[in-house]
Amino acid sequence: MTEALLSKEIPVPRKWVGTPIKAKEFPRLITGQGRYVDDIKIPNMLYAALLRSPYAHAKIKRIDTSKAEKLPGVVAIVTQEDVLKYCKPYPQIVPPPADKLLDYCIAVDKVRFAGEPVAAVAATERAIAEDACELIEVEYEPLPPVMDAEEALKPDAPLVHEEVGTNLVWHEVFDYGDVDKAFAEADKVISLKLHHHRYGGAPTETHAVVADYDKGTGVLTIYCNNQMPMFCMALIGLSFNMPTDKIRIITPDIGGGFGSKILSYTYMMLISILAMKAGRPVKWMEDRRENLASGTHCNEATFYVEAAVKKDGTILGIKAKTLHDVGAYLRYEPVGALLWIQVSSGPYRFKNLRMDVNAIVTNKGPVAPIRGYGRIQHLWMLERTVEQVARQLGLDPIEVKLKNYVRPEEMPYVSPSGATYDSGDYPTALKKALQMINYDEWRRKQPELWRQGRFVGIGAALFQDSGTNNFAQVRLIYKNNPFSGNSRMAEMWMDEFGRIIVAVGSNPHGQCHETVVSQVVADVFGVTPDDVFVVPGFDSWVHGWTGHSGSYASQFAVSGIGAVLGAAKRLREKIATIAAHMLKAKPEDLEFKEGKVCVKGTDRCVAFWQVANLAYRNNLELPEGVEPGLRVIYTWKAPFKLPDLEKKTVNATLTYSYQAHACVVEVDPETGKVKILDYAVVDDCGVPINPHIVEGQVHGSTMNGIAAALFEEYVYSKDTGQLLASTFMDYLFPTALEIPDIKVDHMISPSPFTELGTKGVGEGSLVPLGSIAGAIEDALSPLGVVITDSHNPPERIYRMIKEAQKKRK
Amino acid sequence: MIPRSFEYLRPSTLQEAVQLLDKYEESKILAGGQSLIALMKLRLASPKYIIDITRIPGLSYVKEEGNKILIGPLTTHDTVENSPIIRNKCPILSEAASRIGDQQIRNRGTIAGTLCHADPSADVPTTFLALDGEVVAMGKDGERVIKAKDFFQDFFTTALNPNEVVKEVRVPVLPPKTGTAYIKHARREGDFAIVAVAAIITLDENNVCKSASISLGSVGPTPLRAVEVENALVGKKLTDEVIVAASELADRGISPPSDIHGSAEYRAEMAKVFTKRAIRLALSRIGG
Amino acid sequence: MHFEGTFDIKAPRQKVWDFISIPNNVAKCLPDLQKLEVPAPDRFKATVKAGVGFVKGTFNFEFTMLDMQPPTHAKLSGHGSGTGSTVDLETAIDLSDLPDGGTRMAWKADAKVGGLIASVGQRLLEGAAQKLVSNLFACLKKQLEG
Numbered sequence A: 001m002t003e004a005l006l007s008k009e010i011p012v013p014r015k016w017v018g019t020p021i022k023a024k025e026f027p028r029l030i031t032g033q034g035r036y037v038d039d040i041k042i043p044n045m046l047y048a049a050l051l052r053s054p055y056a057h058a059k060i061k062r063i064d065t066s067k068a069e070k071l072p073g074v075v076a077i078v079t080q081e082d083v084l085k086y087c088k089p090y091p092q093i094v095p096p097p098a099d100k101l102l103d104y105c106i107a108v109d110k111v112r113f114a115g116e117p118v119a120a121v122a123a124t125e126r127a128i129a130e131d132a133c134e135l136i137e138v139e140y141e142p143l144p145p146v147m148d149a150e151e152a153l154k155p156d157a158p159l160v161h162e163e164v165g166t167n168l169v170w171h172e173v174f175d176y177g178d179v180d181k182a183f184a185e186a187d188k189v190i191s192l193k194l195h196h197h198r199y200g201g202a203p204t205e206t207h208a209v210v211a212d213y214d215k216g217t218g219v220l221t222i223y224c225n226n227q228m229p230m231f232c233m234a235l236i237g238l239s240f241n242m243p244t245d246k247i248r249i250i251t252p253d254i255g256g257g258f259g260s261k262i263l264s265y266t267y268m269m270l271i272s273i274l275a276m277k278a279g280r281p282v283k284w285m286e287d288r289r290e291n292l293a294s295g296t297h298c299n300e301a302t303f304y305v306e307a308a309v310k311k312d313g314t315i316l317g318i319k320a321k322t323l324h325d326v327g328a329y330l331r332y333e334p335v336g337a338l339l340w341i342q343v344s345s346g347p348y349r350f351k352n353l354r355m356d357v358n359a360i361v362t363n364k365g366p367v368a369p370i371r372g373y374g375r376i377q378h379l380w381m382l383e384r385t386v387e388q389v390a391r392q393l394g395l396d397p398i399e400v401k402l403k404n405y406v407r408p409e410e411m412p413y414v415s416p417s418g419a420t421y422d423s424g425d426y427p428t429a430l431k432k433a434l435q436m437i438n439y440d441e442w443r444r445k446q447p448e449l450w451r452q453g454r455f456v457g458i459g460a461a462l463f464q465d466s467g468t469n470n471f472a473q474v475r476l477i478y479k480n481n482p483f484s485g486n487s488r489m490a491e492m493w494m495d496e497f498g499r500i501i502v503a504v505g506s507n508p509h510g511q512c513h514e515t516v517v518s519q520v521v522a523d524v525f526g527v528t529p530d531d532v533f534v535v536p537g538f539d540s541w542v543h544g545w546t547g548h549s550g551s552y553a554s555q556f557a558v559s560g561i562g563a564v565l566g567a568a569k570r571l572r573e574k575i576a577t578i579a580a581h582m583l584k585a586k587p588e589d590l591e592f593k594e595g596k597v598c599v600k601g602t603d604r605c606v607a608f609w610q611v612a613n614l615a616y617r618n619n620l621e622l623p624e625g626v627e628p629g630l631r632v633i634y635t636w637k638a639p640f641k642l643p644d645l646e647k648k649t650v651n652a653t654l655t656y657s658y659q660a661h662a663c664v665v666e667v668d669p670e671t672g673k674v675k676i677l678d679y680a681v682v683d684d685c686g687v688p689i690n691p692h693i694v695e696g697q698v699h700g701s702t703m704n705g706i707a708a709a710l711f712e713e714y715v716y717s718k719d720t721g722q723l724l725a726s727t728f729m730d731y732l733f734p735t736a737l738e739i740p741d742i743k744v745d746h747m748i749s750p751s752p753f754t755e756l757g758t759k760g761v762g763e764g765s766l767v768p769l770g771s772i773a774g775a776i777e778d779a780l781s782p783l784g785v786v787i788t789d790s791h792n793p794p795e796r797i798y799r800m801i802k803e804a805q806k807k808r809k
Numbered sequence B: 001m002i003p004r005s006f007e008y009l010r011p012s013t014l015q016e017a018v019q020l021l022d023k024y025e026e027s028k029i030l031a032g033g034q035s036l037i038a039l040m041k042l043r044l045a046s047p048k049y050i051i052d053i054t055r056i057p058g059l060s061y062v063k064e065e066g067n068k069i070l071i072g073p074l075t076t077h078d079t080v081e082n083s084p085i086i087r088n089k090c091p092i093l094s095e096a097a098s099r100i101g102d103q104q105i106r107n108r109g110t111i112a113g114t115l116c117h118a119d120p121s122a123d124v125p126t127t128f129l130a131l132d133g134e135v136v137a138m139g140k141d142g143e144r145v146i147k148a149k150d151f152f153q154d155f156f157t158t159a160l161n162p163n164e165v166v167k168e169v170r171v172p173v174l175p176p177k178t179g180t181a182y183i184k185h186a187r188r189e190g191d192f193a194i195v196a197v198a199a200i201i202t203l204d205e206n207n208v209c210k211s212a213s214i215s216l217g218s219v220g221p222t223p224l225r226a227v228e229v230e231n232a233l234v235g236k237k238l239t240d241e242v243i244v245a246a247s248e249l250a251d252r253g254i255s256p257p258s259d260i261h262g263s264a265e266y267r268a269e270m271a272k273v274f275t276k277r278a279i280r281l282a283l284s285r286i287g288g
Numbered sequence C: 001m002h003f004e005g006t007f008d009i010k011a012p013r014q015k016v017w018d019f020i021s022i023p024n025n026v027a028k029c030l031p032d033l034q035k036l037e038v039p040a041p042d043r044f045k046a047t048v049k050a051g052v053g054f055v056k057g058t059f060n061f062e063f064t065m066l067d068m069q070p071p072t073h074a075k076l077s078g079h080g081s082g083t084g085s086t087v088d089l090e091t092a093i094d095l096s097d098l099p100d101g102g103t104r105m106a107w108k109a110d111a112k113v114g115g116l117i118a119s120v121g122q123r124l125l126e127g128a129a130q131k132l133v134s135n136l137f138a139c140l141k142k143q144l145e146g
């Protein structure tokens, strides 16, 4: 296949790309016909339940399973002993000494967070497995838990991992530009301490695994809802005493993930061990309490920020020390502590930045790459800082933002860390969002409302959603990490009857990959999306995959579609070659339309099925040298470079979608409760393949952000280390009644770095964390309240108001 | 999240239900299941016998008799919310029922269920206390009437004997020139209250407060009457100053719990704020 | 959770001390005692049922008497588990003479609760624990005076 034909030279009509067709998967998913892990039933299957630690930190002195084993219906119980037989610890990506950190799929010797699995039981019924868990006796020796990143750094702090010798598992300083000079030239230096809280994804479907070990062939099949199973394959392959060619991973439909489902490899292994020990297939469905307690929360972060500014609000430079509380194990960390590097100066154009980054283990649940992973914390910190810059200089926060934004004519813009922002017009987007909430009108009314004792405020923020990451970024954590770049594989074929089938093997969990793939492919072949079948789900024995496969990090529209386009063009070229032979024409004179290949400008056509017939069944008629069959594979590779380890710079992501949010809130000064009066979003994700689906993602991300700002927090007891938000009674998932109507508008700045001009859109970066914090601060500005936490429940605001009122008196 | 095993019994009359309660220790009535099943799934409660009364006919009704409204024990929150009798004659009960959880829960949960469950932060118990309602309890030796003020004894604890069922719930038909309000402070609509207030205000012909009944939810082991607030209202013209001053007494005699949504101090402050708001709202609803 | 209290007992100090240093006497005051074993004079195992209303769980406790300074000071440390939860309890008792020949008992208790009850029972926990602990000491007083 020549490169020329794979390039942009084949003109593809844009008939379906950009059209808001209804998603193909919706009818099946919303009428209860989706097939999830829990729908899988295998003959002879057992049901598992896990016994979890009631302590946040304790030595395991003894586990006695004898009573549980005697319970009728119990078939197998797995504890640390079994796990040590089957597993080596998971590999870590941190430099020494934290690379020594021991992590398994079950607690070994110590429990390190409340809710950590201690034993797993397989029984003929789930109820019996739960009964058996109650009969397992575990003797613990309680240890003091360490529940705060700053406490964890004190010399006398308890160690979460003795084998590491410190709770500080990663520390690095990144210094860009000339920060000292910026601070020397500043008119004013603004300092802040900020805290970004823990929240998570709370997907509709919790973690689930069915493990089926076939003794005859030695094949272990793992059905699961992991959203990045081939990343897990590396961990499973390196730590499991099992040949990887005998491990098959299948994901059916997945009910949400938000990044939390990247870490379920521990459960995939634990349930597999249980199945092997029981000699029967085992199903495990996590319950809601387990899901909330198991970790997979977002990174909690504390920031000490200083900003060097000019009197007119120009930001010269920023210094920030960040403490990431990553919970009890590293799992995907410390990547979350590093990912600010994708958005180092946020939407702003200051050049001087010094980041002192620290990742710290505590006795909380391990964190996961939750939606907006590692960037939200940083972007939120920048928004809070810029708004405080404005307020402390007596300037309008909106004006200060506009002044400091990267200008559209500066795109593509290289940020201090080397991250290259591909395209966009930040000032216009923000102004547009403000117009949508009638900004001028509210500003005019605001003084009068304040006089009436009504605390109404306006907030606006713009966050980027960096997508398609360069895995080489992790070499800035440890230079020896053997990953880089990004890639995706797609397979495509035309069957004997001329039907087009695509296998991308991504793991969508709400992103509608079947729909967008069929739109893109329909355009290449001149058919309709209904003529393209996209194989649902993923099967590691069926789908091609690379070490980067999966659904995460806002990228399918770039990497997945890149692979699909590559495969489509390969297939199209082969079809054209055969059709040209049949039509006695040149391939470049052909066009694809309505299921046929025709000589342009004539009615000389062959139908797809006729071409396919030659390729599959009538192959003596094929032109010389053409291989029978119409099946191609294409592997897309992202155009990245390795990082500069000296300067610590890297272009860490390929595309930069962004959303500008503006809102009006009212704070009840007597209760501290916040009500959203108006909410608007302007979204720019480059060329949208399907605007409906984009809008859905925008709504989802906005809700996620409102939830995080006002409702959802994983609160732990400082004293005992218990998770206090452990059911949906306390972990406050908002409902339709809490979420306002959201006005959405779009802008399109095509990415110059992708074939269709698309950008990733899934994460959306939870901008309400910024806009709502700003709006609350604005509402309470007559009292001079400063918002320093990303989560603002009523009592916290109430206390700030009372404090401020006391000070004024 | 599967309950421990239990025996399931389904009597066809209330008498039979009482006999079963009496016969089996650690037995529990199952009504809407919206509290009981949740606790059983968490394995925080594990009755050995579940006596399902939901198929017993004739236990769901709302009727007016004299100056009382009689409500069958299996009457759902949704029925209470939408009953024309309750809406017209005792609107605060309908308002309280409308604030419970979400529609699915209101379709299943029952009035006797929420009263017997006796969660101090639940909506109907707080209102029932303000209304001076009563329940008719039925045991193997007959029936007795228990007044609201005697009914709630502690967290999840009522004056019912283990072998008694609630046969009927009674609330008064409210007199003319009465305004009522049930409001709650919760983080989300449908959450249990951080603080809840039920206020019933009756004025005389000179618009002087003739009676005031204020009860607070979620500030102690049971719903509590704010007696000092009531006393500060009765016999006065309810100017805003009077209301504000009276509401400042709402934290007297309460012992609020703390949780992640509200510390005890915060709840005490909110008790005052919501008392003030409930009284204002009740007053504004008094018709001519 | 921390609780403390003081009360006066109409009994001489030595009598109070002798009474409370016998596990059987203390165990009698535990809520809804189901089973008691006393493997050593300073240790006992008790199975109790505790909770609020019908929300009750069975807990297996092991108590150890520590730091015994007759007849003035004693510590009782207990560890219990049940209902997916754990309870770690440290109590300290100080006795002093009263002018009227009675005894003043000052007690302190620190309880740490883990697992299910701690995570879902926040609203009830403090009140319920307070009640359990005060009942225990009230019961001791009653037994001594009765």
Ligand SMILES: Cc1cc2nc3c(=O)[nH]c(=O)nc-3n(C[C@H](O)[C@H](O)[C@H](O)COP(=O)(O)OP(=O)(O)OC[C@H]3O[C@@H](n4cnc5c(N)ncnc54)[C@H](O)[C@@H]3O)c2cc1C
Residues within 6 Å of the ligand: B028, B029, B030, B031, B032, B033, B034, B035, B036, B037, B038, B073, B099, B100, B101, B102, B105, B108, B109, B110, B111, B112, B113, B114, B116, B117, B121, B122, B123, B124, B164, B165, B166, B167, B190, B191, B192, B193, C054
């Ligand atoms: C998600 C969710 C949200 C909720 N939100 C709220 C809320 O915001 N506000 C609120 O107030 N409540 C709320 N509830 C609780 C709801 O009000 C329940 O319906 C109510 O507490 C119990 O009524 P039930 O009929 O379901 O009783 P069940 O759960 O069946 O029983 C509750 C208790 O009452 C006993 N019982 C029931 N009927 C009788 C009888 N006739 N005689 C003697 N004993 C009886 C049972 O034995 C049991 O002990 C919520 C529940 C859920 C699941």
